[in-house]
Amino acid sequence: MARPAIRPTRRQFLKTSAAVAVGAGATRPFGTPALAQRPKLVYWCYQFLKSSDDARANFAQEWAKKNNVDLQISMVPLKEFLPKITAAIEAKATPDIIESDAVELRARGQLLDVTDIYKKLEKTYGGWVGNSPKIMLEPDGRVHHIMYGFQGFMLMSRDDLVKEAGLTPPPATWVDMLAYAKKAQKLPRIFGMGIPVSNQTDSQVWEDMMKSYGARLADEKGKRIVLGDYKPQVWEFLDFFTEVWKAGVLPPGVTTWDNTMNNSTYQSGKAVFILNPITLSLWLEENNPELLAKTGHYTYPKGPKGLIQPVTFGSRAIMKYTKVPDLAKQFLWDSMEPGKMDREHGVSQWGPVLKAYLGFDVWKKKPFMKGLIDLSLRGEPQGYPDVFNDAWREQHTNTTISRMLQRLVVDNWSRDKAFVEALDVLGKIYSKYAV
């Protein structure tokens, strides 16, 4: 005969639960000591070119295993980085290490001082390449992010088409480039210049062109707008731009191109010239070696006042909120080890930042890497001759110069009207940072 079930009282239930909880707590230190002691590191890895991203992520995994670190990697594309980090900072749930937008976060006091690592790397690996110090060092001598690679826009040219048109690549000046583009293009299938004139930051290559005509946006201190003093130079540049627009060398649709469209236009063989980092060449190496063989890689053509060749960079930084600053610094240091960087450069878009990296074989093995070395050695920080500061950056993301050009060709504004608006916008932006 089955005994009737005895239902425990609430008091009994709570008593039993408490006993179980205490018992479980008491056994925990014996059960998982290693897990409890493993330090945790959250790493937001820049996502762009798969082979390069994989190399950095794989290194991080190996490093974590070796150092018994509980590593969490998130691959974050550049376009998503700012929205994500903005939310993370406001929610006080930031990663420890990041690989994007360090300069923006540095200016807002979000990064840990890593001057010690900067100096140690400089001393150990023979010094920094090119303008790396200018990009990393702040006026007070402190450093908040460690560069691991240069990259930047280069002139990529369909040398086969250029030669077919009886010309010798590369064009020396922007005006030459237009002449080459007109002659080498095969409308309506192949357009001369795959360059955006839109509201996306890649369109700011026009700002670089304008500066090679002698103009600059702000004064030496990067505080006061002086573009108004350079009206003749801007007008000369606008003459050039108008000629480009009228020549029909820009594919239809460039006024709303995003930052991928110049790539895809070149990849599909529809442009003679584009201005792009060598990420495209690495893609072609894998997917379209025939087109890569026809492609030449050069620094920018010159303007009437010389060459303006800006470089961008990849860098790592530590968020100031990290609970494991020493561990994060150790990661930054270990990730710059030459053996590791040699393997990484072979599959990446990055140019060398430390002199110890200049001897890697990869620079000789891949012909298109030569342009990258030139860029690393001679490229100027973004914005040059303007100061790369918050104000410059804001006008850059606002695509001020490209917007001025769109006013001319999309809205049919007069030059004066478009120029006045650009000056007004620049003035508004710079005045916010002038204090």
Place this chain on the structure above:
Amino acid sequence: MRTRESLGGMALLAPTLLLLLGLVLYPFCYAIWLAFSDKTVGSPGQYVGLRNFIYVLSWPQFSAAVTNTIVFTVSAVAIKFVLGMAVALVLNQRIRARNFFRAFLLLPWVMPAFVVYLVWRWLYDPLAGLINYALLDIGVIASPIAFLSDRSTAMGSVVVAHAWRNFPFYAISFLAGMQTISQELYDSAQVDGASRIRQFRHITLPGLYHIIGVVLLLTTIQTANAFEPIYLLTGGGPSDATMVYTMLVYVMGIMNLRLGEAAAVSTLFLPLLVGLVLVVTMLLQKKANA
């Protein structure tokens, strides 16, 4: 006894009230406070009075954003309404494979916005897009049209893509409403010799007023706050031809990390959105009372 009862009632309501305050009122008030501060990402921000509003009002793209937001919202809602109603009327008839079409109708709506707008961008592409290819092939046009990159066609193209993705919500809602209208009404109208159009005007439409009201209200707010179509198709361009307020907020708040200015744009648009919603509500109320 009554006091005890009302206290008990208030105690039961308190969690919901607190949740509402925390999830609705706090963010709302915080956004308003942001608009009056110089808050940037990572900084606490200080009170700056009307400085952000003055800055934003003098920003060249702000007036374009006001006009474009109204044009985008009104035209997209109108197209979605007409299209949704037409499709609902068709699917309310006894047609073959009706259930299949009803399910199929939801396809654009359930697809991720990202996929939908990238497909539309490809369709519109002047170099490789299907629309240009087809128009060129049948000889309608002589050279490709840059749908998204010409000021005269950009907004219309974005509206079409947005309407295509969102009209199924209208259609399904209207269809659900039509199924609650008694068939007897149509039968007696038919006996009286009422045409299809008269049946629609005097039976279907009045029977749907409440649903139309809710749908228009919700989707006017949703359309005015749409971000993906602009961001993915044009980025607000060419020039400022499709710059709507959500895009401006994104550029100021996320790209430039200046949350105070972004909040000021949102705050300035608040009366406009409330106004749009009020107009829709009043029009429908008037119609329902008539």
